[in-house]
Amino acid sequence: MTAQKSNGLFLTFEGIDGSGKSTQCKRLAAALEARGHDCVLTREPGGSPGAEEIRRLVLEGDPDRWSAATELLLFTAARRDHLERLIDPSVADGKVVICDRYADSTRMYQGLSRGDLRATVDQLHELMIGREPDITILLDMDPSTGLARAKGRQGHEERFEDMGLQLQQKMRAGFLSLAQEFSHRFVIVNGDQPPEDVAAEVLTATLKAMGH
Known part of the structure; x- marks a missing residue:
């Protein structure tokens, strides 16, 4: 199928650790590409060479390696590079x-769940980033299930998972609150469903956002 030139779209996936975001990102990209859309899969922190270097700094090592305020500055630097080099041009x-x-x-991990920095997060975002997604898919699921999945990956990037179930519970509540705050762009999908059912809901919401 010939690639379809159209207005671009910036879509993000959010949710607690282990909620299936990476899997659903790939499923959505495949479904959209089958319909003729040119997709770019990326992640945060990361997505550009400089941002990937910062990713290693913030996701590996001891849980107490950085304060929430220091993390915020690192994540913002990574996001700015990602935005300039990949998101905006694409x-x-x-x-x-x-x-x-x-x-x-960032609003959740550094702004709410690890410190009272939400106002600072928003100020930095407005000053240095200034772009929100067109649509955000929130994969909502039971925190204990998500954490078990995340820990089962046995990777090196487990610094936040190592902070335990209580953080994941706060994260879930926080994301649901964000979905109300930014209701114009958030779509909540039940992440406890079978992956194919999640993917179908995600695709429907995305096509709607694209005007299809």
């Missing part, structure tokens, strides 16, 4: 950018 070129986490995760 959307301007008519592509669908599908990003695993974005600023809403």
Whole structure:
């Protein structure tokens, strides 16, 4: 199928650790590409060479390695590089950018769940980033299930998972609150469903946002 040149779209996935964001990002990209859309899969922190270097700093090592305020500055620096080098150019070129986490995760992890920094997060975002997604898919699920999945991956990037179930519970509540605050762009999908059912709901919501 010939790639379809159209207005670009910036879509993000959010949710607690282990909620299936990476899997659903790939499923959505495949479904949209089958319909002729040019998709860019990316993630945060990361998505550009400089941002990937910062990713290693913040996601590996001891849980107490950085304070929430220091993390906020690191994440913002990574996001700015990601935005300049990948997100903005891709959307301007008519592509669908599908990003695993974005600023809403910073609002939760550093702004709410690890310190009372939400106002600072928003100030920095307005000053240095200034872009919200066109649509955000929140994969909502039971925190204990998500944490078990996340820990089962046995990777090196487990610094936040190592902070335990209580953080994940606060995160879930916080994301649901964000979904109300930004209701114009959030779509809540039940992440406890079978993956194919989640994917179907995500695709329907995305096509609606694209005007299909």
